[in-house]
Amino acid sequence: MNRIVNNPDYAVEDMLKGFVKTHKDIVAPTEDPRVLKYKDAPVEGKVGIVTGGGSGHKPAFIGYIGKNMCDAVAVGEIFSSPTAKAFLDAMKEADSGKGVACLYGNYAGDNMNVKMAMRKAKKLGIEVKTVVANDDCASAPKDELEKRRGVAGEVLMWKVGGAKASMGADLDGVIAAAQKAIDNTRSVGIGTAPCTIPAVGHPNFEIKDGTMEVGIGHHGEPGINVQPLKTASEIADEMLDIILPDLPFAEGDEVVVLLSGLGATPVMEQYIVYDRVEEVLAEKGISVHKAYVGNYFTSLEMMGVTLTVMKLDDELKECIDMPCDSVGLKQLQGTDMRIQNELYSYSCWRG
Amino acid sequence: MNRIVNNPDYAVEDMLKGFVKTHKDIVAPTEDPRVLKYKDAPVEGKVGIVTGGGSGHKPAFIGYIGKNMCDAVAVGEIFSSPTAKAFLDAMKEADSGKGVACLYGNYAGDNMNVKMAMRKAKKLGIEVKTVVANDDCASAPKDELEKRRGVAGEVLMWKVGGAKASMGADLDGVIAAAQKAIDNTRSVGIGTAPCTIPAVGHPNFEIKDGTMEVGIGHHGEPGINVQPLKTASEIADEMLDIILPDLPFAEGDEVVVLLSGLGATPVMEQYIVYDRVEEVLAEKGISVHKAYVGNYFTSLEMMGVTLTVMKLDDELKECIDMPCDSVGLKQLQGTDMRIQNELYSYSCWRG
Structure with a gap:
């Protein structure tokens, strides 16, 4: 280790x-x-x-x-x-x-x-x-x-x-x-390799090489099923098939997508998955207002990805677009610069 | 894989x-x-x-x-x-x-x-x-x-x-x-596990479990030596011992530190290494103007960390403090809010 x-x-x-x-x-x-x-x-x-x-x-x-x-x-x-x-x-x-x-x-x-x-x-x-x-x-x-x-x-x-x-x-x-x-938010994760808690010294759950566990939790909680590892596009389809009917998301919806790696999966691969996610959403008439792709919520060096989709309304969109400054999420602007300028004044707290 | x-x-x-x-x-x-x-x-x-x-x-x-x-x-x-x-x-x-x-x-x-x-x-x-x-x-x-x-x-x-x-x-x-x-910048990397190019299917270099390779390159280029894996603090010391005399950095210097993971090493561990880096620099009278810790320059899912230290002067400091908006580096403010406001006006290009 x-x-x-x-x-x-x-x-x-x-x-x-x-x-x-x-x-x-x-x-x-x-x-x-x-x-x-x-x-x-x-x-x-x-x-x-x-x-x-x-x-x-x-x-x-x-x-x-x-x-x-x-x-x-x-x-x-x-x-x-x-x-x-x-x-x-x-x-x-x-x-x-x-x-x-x-x-x-x-x-x-x-x-x-x-x-x-x-x-x-x-x-x-x-x-x-x-x-x-x-x-x-x-x-x-x-x-x-x-x-x-x-x-x-x-x-x-x-x-x-x-x-x-x-x-x-x-x-x-x-x-x-x-x-x-x-x-308004639904998520699902797919794990392709486990992780090791330093003080334990070995993985406390198993994902066999060449397989993936659909629905795995952030701490290795068992998922829905274990399958042979699929392609990035198939993984995107599998995750969307779970998420979209659950809310359900429907044609005409505007959404935020957050695709996170579980730790050790290269960000490169996360973009490959995201490419298919946005393609499928477009086919279904669901438009992506904003996408976040990267290591936003990990589990040490676990491998795999999680997909999160949130359905927007005006209030949620205004909140998502607001600038913010944290280590994990820094946002200088919304997609609409006019909105950004208005929101910057909100964020000048009187305190 | x-x-x-x-x-x-x-x-x-x-x-x-x-x-x-x-x-x-x-x-x-x-x-x-x-x-x-x-x-x-x-x-x-x-x-x-x-x-x-x-x-x-x-x-x-x-x-x-x-x-x-x-x-x-x-x-x-x-x-x-x-x-x-x-x-x-x-x-x-x-x-x-x-x-x-x-x-x-x-x-x-x-x-x-x-x-x-x-x-x-x-x-x-x-x-x-x-x-x-x-x-x-x-x-x-x-x-x-x-x-x-x-x-x-x-x-x-x-x-x-x-x-x-x-x-x-x-x-x-x-x-x-x-x-x-x-x-004004010096870097060194330590690798603890190799990575696999997707089209190759197996690692094209080896780092044995329980060992670390000091000075390894971003593509697995051979380093200076291979040692049994040390603690986070010892790794920090080892990297600083290579970097500091090389420029050399000296008492009274002000620096930027960039500690990057190589891909699969949890960010948690990078902070543990950074804690010791700043401690040693403080002991040597070198002050950290700004630190970046995280996956800033990776090699797929290679494990390990790289340490980069840059000696500042007024010009470099002004450049480092300027706000910027890229995927990998977003900066809303310098450490001095007055400087920030001046620099924001620079960044309003006429174009």
């Missing part, structure tokens, strides 16, 4: 130190070693955006701290939930008195720890509401949406929630927009 | 199609299928910035097309030089009549093809001058600088050259700044 670490048991601590040193123009440490915050958080007059999750998913989760994005993030061990204390401390760091939107993914540990943190936050007078991302089509049937996991669609949820908060929406407005973002 | 491709022989073509679809807000195709350009190129009144190189190094090279970065890029097959025709077509696309700075890396194929393209460009009345990056310390001794390869330091060369051109410098001014950037 060719891992570049010091003590594998302290990989998260060591990573956080390097991350803060690298990005001091955007993030700041807090008194809680497992919470990082936007350097200007809490932002006066703005609803705070909090998330959190296990480590190993770079740039998620701390890479989405920044202007018009998340204000504070709770950091867990590799592939495991942050503690309730970390979530609580993140809520404290993000709250300017306008309340906190905690936008996170549907995993048992995160659910439990966020709930505990919310009870304590309430006692401290911090109002917290949540959106629990459940965009992974493969993790439960359509009639059990509440059992589905959150995956790369979380990035779009943070983008929308972060933008809405910066536009001056109140807590209910931010929650409604972020909830709509994830309700 | 779990590659996600269609026909491996057309991986570059397929990738380019997906890349253009994804990034139509920044790049545009040209009549030459192996040349992409900045959507607004040629930019009226501005020196054109051209580069080119083999594929498989995402985001290099096409990912550095954009505002205040490169205007046109020639695209080669995986790990091999673009043709002379592609370099020539890129020069044509970038030239607004103010001349073209061709900023590329020191490899035999690229040298030959750029020279051929320049002869033809001259006949067409396009003035082209070059800077040939040679930042890789491990590829030749210090007294044979002209034999050294260009590696991740090229990203800083493009950043400086691109900024200088946008500030309104003439061709000689852009060339002088880009040459100074690379002259």
Whole structure:
């Protein structure tokens, strides 16, 4: 196992130190070693955006701290939930008195720890509401949406929630927009090689060479089926066949597409898959307003890709187009320069 | 080999199609299928910035097309030089009549093809001058600088050259700044696992599990030595021991650090290495003005990291701090907001 670490048991601590040193123009440490915050958080007059999750998913989760994005993030061990204390401390760091939107993914540990943190936050007078991302089509049937996991669609949820908060929406407005973002979003992943947690030293799940696992989770959770490895175009078709009927997406829809690598799959291959994705969407009369392709939500050096599609309306589009500045997502302009100029004025917070 | 491709022989073509679809807000195709350009190129009144190189190094090279970065890029097959025709077509696309700075890396194929393209460009009345990056310390001794390869330091060369051109410098001014950037830059790489070219189907070089190759090139060119795999901090020390005496860097210097993964090494591990890099530099009285950590110059799914350090002066610092908008490097602000506002006005081209 060719891992570049010091003590594998302290990989998260060591990573956080390097991350803060690298990005001091955007993030700041807090008194809680497992919470990082936007350097200007809490932002006066703005609803705070909090998330959190296990480590190993770079740039998620701390890479989405920044202007018009998340204000504070709770950091867990590799592939495991942050503690309730970390979530609580993140809520404290993000709250300017306008309340906190905690936008996170549907995993048992995160659910439990966020709930505990919310009870304590309430006692401290911090109002917290949540959106629990459940965009992974493969993790439960359509009639059990509440059992589905959150995956790369979380990035779009943070983008929308972060933008809405910066536009001056109140807590209910931010929650409604972020909830709509994830309700309009469907994802699925295909894995082609597993990954190794440094402190474990060997993969804790298997994907045989020459095969692919359709619907695999971000931590190696079992997918729908295992097949011989297909071509990039066939993989695109397979993922779209799962995603499109699920919402469903229909002719005339305008969408955002996020195609992420799982870590070690070259970005070159991700573009090859994306080429077919946009082709199929065009054939179906679905137009892509904006596409993100790259390593947006990874699982260490797992190989494979995830596909996320979000159906837009005017509100979501305005949020997606807003400029933002985080490590994992930097956006200087929307597709329409006029909109950009208007939105830049939104993002000049009074605080 | 779990590659996600269609026909491996057309991986570059397929990738380019997906890349253009994804990034139509920044790049545009040209009549030459192996040349992409900045959507607004040629930019009226501005020196054109051209580069080119083999594929498989995402985001290099096409990912550095954009505002205040490169205007046109020639695209080669995986790990091999673009043709002379592609370099020539890129020069044509970038030239607004103010001349073209061709900023590329020191490899035999690229040298030959750029020279051929320049002869033809001259006949067409396009003035082209070059800077040939040679930042890789491990590829030749210090007294044979002209034999050294260009590696991740090229990203800083493009950043400086691109900024200088946008500030309104003439061709000689852009060339002088880009040459100074690379002259002030030193890099070295450490590989921990090889990569596989899709059309070949197996790695064309070997790095044994549990070992690391110090000084390895971006295409698996042999390094200085092979050692048992060390810790992240030891790897940082080893790389700094090669880089720092070579320029040499000295107490009181201000530097930019670029730590890139080679593809499959998790970004988490790159931050662990960076933590030690900045610590050692601080001990030596060398201050980091700006750090870039992430997959800035890769070699498919090779594992390992490269370290690049550039010594700054006022001119280089101004260029590094300028905002830019490319796929691989987006920068909304310098460390000094006052400088940022001044520089934004530079970047509002009249063209």
